[in-house]
Amino acid sequence: MSASAWLEQLRDNGYRITAARRAVVETVQTATRALTPIEVYGLARKKDRALGLVTVYRTLEKLEELHLIQRVHQPMGCQAFISAGHGHQHLLLCQGCGQVEFFEGDDLDALMRSIAKKTGYQIKEHWLQLFGLCANCRA
Amino acid sequence: MSASAWLEQLRDNGYRITAARRAVVETVQTATRALTPIEVYGLARKKDRALGLVTVYRTLEKLEELHLIQRVHQPMGCQAFISAGHGHQHLLLCQGCGQVEFFEGDDLDALMRSIAKKTGYQIKEHWLQLFGLCANCRA
DNA sequence: TCTTTATTGAAAAACATTTTCAATAATTAT
DNA sequence: ATAATTATTGAAAATGTTTTTCAATAAAGA
Ligand SMILES: [Mn+2]
Ligand SMILES: [Mn+2]
Ligand SMILES: [Zn+2]
Ligand SMILES: [Zn+2]
Numbered sequence: 001m002s003a004s005a006w007l008e009q010l011r012d013n014g015y016r017i018t019a020a021r022r023a024v025v026e027t028v029q030t031a032t033r034a035l036t037p038i039e040v041y042g043l044a045r046k047k048d049r050a051l052g053l054v055t056v057y058r059t060l061e062k063l064e065e066l067h068l069i070q071r072v073h074q075p076m077g078c079q080a081f082i083s084a085g086h087g088h089q090h091l092l093l094c095q096g097c098g099q100v101e102f103f104e105g106d107d108l109d110a111l112m113r114s115i116a117k118k119t120g121y122q123i124k125e126h127w128l129q130l131f132g133l134c135a136n137c138r139a
Numbered sequence: 140m141s142a143s144a145w146l147e148q149l150r151d152n153g154y155r156i157t158a159a160r161r162a163v164v165e166t167v168q169t170a171t172r173a174l175t176p177i178e179v180y181g182l183a184r185k186k187d188r189a190l191g192l193v194t195v196y197r198t199l200e201k202l203e204e205l206h207l208i209q210r211v212h213q214p215m216g217c218q219a220f221i222s223a224g225h226g227h228q229h230l231l232l233c234q235g236c237g238q239v240e241f242f243e244g245d246d247l248d249a250l251m252r253s254i255a256k257k258t259g260y261q262i263k264e265h266w267l268q269l270f271g272l273c274a275n276c277r278a
Numbered sequence: 279t280c281t282t283t284a285t286t287g288a289a290a291a292a293c294a295t296t297t298t299c300a301a302t303a304a305t306t307a308t
Numbered sequence: 309a310t311a312a313t314t315a316t317t318g319a320a321a322a323t324g325t326t327t328t329t330c331a332a333t334a335a336a337g338a
Contacts, residue, residue, distance in 0.1 A: 014284090015284085015285090016283095016284060016285065018284095018285065018286080020285080020286070020287090021285090050286085050287075051286095051287085052286070052287040052288075053287090054286080054287065054288085055285080055286065055287070058285085058286090
């Protein structure tokens, strides 16, 4: 999905397209690692000098609401965002460079049934996240 | 593991046993849901009226360092702690009452090998967390 | 254009966490 | 027991992050 598609999504949901939003969207959309609000601010200001940090927060909020980005939880903090995955996907994070990758095809049904039986819980969803070293960082 | 065992752990690691620490330890050790620093403060102050919030932060830090507690990540926030699981266990959280439960026996080796092959990553660890409704909250 | 109204950035406020510091209390040495 | 040592404490201040307020601006639609 392209930056302009994100902007369309914003417009289609009644939001206006502005220089500030363009800068934030272009920054986050192309990132290959999770970015914090401050990091987005730093990067997006290269595209829109006048951009304010408040607007970064507000724009990230809207992008998350529209499921265009998603929060990334990490040992060091949970305030970072990345382009959202599509369908049933989970994250794979490089502990070296922070690179983010999605994967799919996990099958936890058997496990979830077994846990449900054992605990009496009705299981609604699961979080799965893998950590490792990308091909580059392994070398 | 009992509260006094946690206190022993603290002492064995060169820390002193104080009324403040006793209050925090007893509060967190017996909790069945994840507690934030402020929640710990509120509850532990019933045991030690003079307790300060700063000491709660400092004690939680030490308990985490000794692996007696662990951070719990949730959609609404990631600043809560619970008694740590033992060995290879994962969390199951009730979306109704917050009740925390551990489970084990997940086998992700095949998945992780497949993802490693597909992505070129060397996978080091995984986070898995289940969400659902406990027997009580289902009713 | 003109009008309407969402959006903006700055500043202030609200929160959360960490640091500083002198007083106190837990441990150790005597 | 008592004294000496030193980790720990809570209050206050400092720091850092996120949210709210508000008047000015700019986007979208007529
Ligand atoms: Mn899955
Ligand atoms: Mn596992
Ligand atoms: Zn890497
Ligand atoms: Zn429940």
